[in-house]
Amino acid sequence: MSTQTVEAPxxxxxxxxxxxxxxxxxxxxxxxxxxxxxxREYDMGGEIVRALRGVDLAIMRNEYVAIMGPSGSGKSTLxxxxxxxxxxxxxxxxxxxxxxSKMSDxxxxxxxxxxxxxxxxxxxxxxxxxxxxxxxxxxxxxGVPSVERKRRxxxxxxxVQLGERMDHRPNELSGGxxxxxxxxxxxxxxxxxxxxxxxxxxxxxxxxxxIMRVFESLAxxxxxxxxxxxxxxxxxxxRRVVVLRDGLVASDDRRSSFVEKLGIATPQx
Amino acid sequence: xxFFEAIRLALQQIWVQKLKSFFTLLGVMxxxxxxxxxxxxxxxxxxxxxDQVVGKIMAVNSFELRHRPNIQLGDHSEERRxxxxxxxxxxxxxxxxxxxxxxxxxxxxxxxxxNLTAQSRYVARPKNLLIFTVSEDYFDIKKMAPARGRxxxxxxxxxGMEVIVIGQDVADFFFPSLDPVGRELTIRGIPxxxxxxMEKQGSAFGISFDKFVIAPHKSPLNRFVNVHGVIxxxxxxxxxxxxxxxxxxxxxxxxRARHHLRPNQKDDFELETSDSALxxxxxxxxxxxxxxxxxxxxxxxxxxxxIMNIMLVAVAERTREIGIRKSLGAKRRDxxxxxxVESATLSTIGAALGVATGFAFAKVIAFVTPLPAAVELWSxxxxxxxxxxxxxxxxxxxxxxxxxxxxITALRAE
Numbered sequence: 001m002s003t004q005t006v007e008a009p010x011x012x013x014x015x016x017x018x019x020x021x022x023x024x025x026x027x028x029x030x031x032x033x034x035x036x037x038x039x040r041e042y043d044m045g046g047e048i049v050r051a052l053r054g055v056d057l058a059i060m061r062n063e064y065v066a067i068m069g070p071s072g073s074g075k076s077t078l079x080x081x082x083x084x085x086x087x088x089x090x091x092x093x094x095x096x097x098x099x100x101s102k103m104s105d106x107x108x109x110x111x112x113x114x115x116x117x118x119x120x121x122x123x124x125x126x127x128x129x130x131x132x133x134x135x136x137x138x139x140x141x142x143g144v145p146s147v148e149r150k151r152r153x154x155x156x157x158x159x160v161q162l163g164e165r166m167d168h169r170p171n172e173l174s175g176g177x178x179x180x181x182x183x184x185x186x187x188x189x190x191x192x193x194x195x196x197x198x199x200x201x202x203x204x205x206x207x208x209x210x211i212m213r214v215f216e217s218l219a220x221x222x223x224x225x226x227x228x229x230x231x232x233x234x235x236x237x238x239r240r241v242v243v244l245r246d247g248l249v250a251s252d253d254r255r256s257s258f259v260e261k262l263g264i265a266t267p268q269x
Numbered sequence: 270x271x272f273f274e275a276i277r278l279a280l281q282q283i284w285v286q287k288l289k290s291f292f293t294l295l296g297v298m299x300x301x302x303x304x305x306x307x308x309x310x311x312x313x314x315x316x317x318x319x320d321q322v323v324g325k326i327m328a329v330n331s332f333e334l335r336h337r338p339n340i341q342l343g344d345h346s347e348e349r350r351x352x353x354x355x356x357x358x359x360x361x362x363x364x365x366x367x368x369x370x371x372x373x374x375x376x377x378x379x380x381x382x383x384n385l386t387a388q389s390r391y392v393a394r395p396k397n398l399l400i401f402t403v404s405e406d407y408f409d410i411k412k413m414a415p416a417r418g419r420x421x422x423x424x425x426x427x428x429g430m431e432v433i434v435i436g437q438d439v440a441d442f443f444f445p446s447l448d449p450v451g452r453e454l455t456i457r458g459i460p461x462x463x464x465x466x467m468e469k470q471g472s473a474f475g476i477s478f479d480k481f482v483i484a485p486h487k488s489p490l491n492r493f494v495n496v497h498g499v500i501x502x503x504x505x506x507x508x509x510x511x512x513x514x515x516x517x518x519x520x521x522x523x524x525r526a527r528h529h530l531r532p533n534q535k536d537d538f539e540l541e542t543s544d545s546a547l548x549x550x551x552x553x554x555x556x557x558x559x560x561x562x563x564x565x566x567x568x569x570x571x572x573x574x575x576i577m578n579i580m581l582v583a584v585a586e587r588t589r590e591i592g593i594r595k596s597l598g599a600k601r602r603d604x605x606x607x608x609x610v611e612s613a614t615l616s617t618i619g620a621a622l623g624v625a626t627g628f629a630f631a632k633v634i635a636f637v638t639p640l641p642a643a644v645e646l647w648s649x650x651x652x653x654x655x656x657x658x659x660x661x662x663x664x665x666x667x668x669x670x671x672x673x674x675x676x677i678t679a680l681r682a683e
Contacts, residue, residue: 083596140274189598
């Protein structure tokens, strides 16, 4: 517990308020993610579904944030927008000092490749490729030459203690190992943010703890981590918890106050 | 994504589903097989016609003055037939003026030919043979040499003695297990001494070129072969191909003058070259090549449709993979090229297999028939590039569909 992020002010402080209100201007370089009044609506067969109704969010470098909310609260949509898989209908999204809300598909692909590392609930590894090749993929699309690609992919796998199993295919690995391969793949291109969508949803509680420890140590090393989850005890591992309700931010708290509010036990880390 | 990487990925994908891939590329494979087979067979037939058929009858850089064409492939119209029948014959008296008009270094030979019955004392049955009477340069022009015995001496030519050389088939028929040299063959009541047996000439379309008897031009046979001072041909050979055209023009002028043709009248004689003999074949060859391209084209169209279908299925099956790749930063171009390279690789493999089976097909035909099938390099290159082209064309639509998939929807697939 050595980083200062734990001590940083949370919630909608005056400082955050100022960042969020500066519409049209680039936030300072400490702000990895700034969203200003993001709206996302879907047309579901004539009926307009308003998934996001104006989300204001500001996340600093090195933060470890959980985004929570009941199903239908818009957390998946927000995660897609933050992950540059989707673009908002209205509002601004600044990622690492660049506005990405108006980018083209191919520009978004480049941003996903360079700035974002995804970790999914269902791992989303290529079933026929080895662990090493799965981890290499982002580097392939970044145009890294083969030799360096292999070297960096090995390094990333070693970081998640999978150096011994890099020639195995996903079906030869346990759930926890698969998720660690996915984490290695997310980290291999040194992204600005690690974006995890229900990372423990398909894992048992012991393995979940194991994955949470990996996230914890990454956060300790200074990696910005954003995790979407609906499980409070998983969210309790994060140092800041944003709760969405009906497409709006309902609360934005430090972990301690979140844990107090929910009355759950402090996770043993 | 680098090209090499894409190919590796494509091969991997193809290998994983070997059987499915094989059926997918079958259409292209069959198309290319036929292309290679037809081109090889036509090429082989062409070589056969040129070398074996016409080449055996006609000598190198030579032409023959005849009253009508000797090598007759295909039919003529009634009009043409009547025109040919009206033509005057080439006569003994034409030889000297033609010979005078020929440039220095040009060889010529007078040739008479007819079918006559011959008999030997060793075989009871008489047999109809092709009889030639020729002048001295004939063997030199035709590059014919005796396998046993000798050719005629200048004296035998000069005095028109009763000597003959015979073809291999004639020797086998009339002199079974005997040496024909020094023995006699009777034609029209006169015995002729066999002085030589010529080298084997081979056959074309099952017709042997070894059923001949050759006698000196002035021998008694001339009376039966060349009746009333008529001769069948003057064979003329020039040292070079360019000289041949000049010599042909000289001969044409001499013959037109001798036949008193006016400038607006066509030649009433034939100057036959190996090219003019091959003219009809070249026409057939044109049709065969068109058929040889049209039939495989159908196979390739079917092949393209199959590949397009399978690629569409592949895109549907691998929607999630596309989603994963897009989430990791694959651009539209990356996904597009991945599927394009895959369908092009698939169909190029099909084309390569087609080249192999087409080649095997041609070999089988060469083995079973007398036709030498020649696989030509250009057909291999064309076959393979057509295969790649078909794959790219068939892949464009599926690949562009894949590249336009929305990553969120794609990730949710299955």
